[in-house]
Amino acid sequence: MKSEIVEPTIKACLAEIHAKLKAAEQVAKAAHACAEAGGVTEAVRVSMDIEQLVYEAGRLHDAAPLPARMERD
Template sequence: MVKPVFNDAVIACLDEVHSRLSEATQIAKAAQACARAGSLSEAVTVSMDIEQLIYEAGRLHDAASLLNRLAQD
C-alpha cells in the first residue's frame, strides 16, 4: 500500500475513535444525571453501554497506531 492509503486509514480510525468516545461521553452524562437525581441503580444500568464503546475505541486506536508504524517503514 502507498502512504496516502495508510494516512486515510489512520484518519478513518481516529474519526471512529472520536465517534465512540463522544457517544460514551453522552452516556456518561446521562448516567451522571440519573445518579444526581437519586437513581443510582438506573445510573449504573445506563452506564453499562460505555464499556463496549471504550473497548472499541481502544482497538481502533491500536489499529491506527499499527497503520502509522507500517506507513513509516
C-alpha cells in the first residue's frame, strides 16, 4: 500500500474510533442520569446502546494498524 494512503487511512480509523467512543460516553452519561433520577430500568435500556459502539470501536482499533503492515510487506 502506498505511504500517501496509509497515514490518512490510519488517521481516519482513529478519528472514527474517537467518534464512536464519544458517542458511547454520551450514552453512558444519559444512562447515568436516568439511574440517578430513579429510572434504573430505563438506564439499563439506554445503556444497551453502548455495546454496539464499543464493539465497532474495537474492530476499528483492530483494523487501524493493517495499512501500515501492508505497506511494509
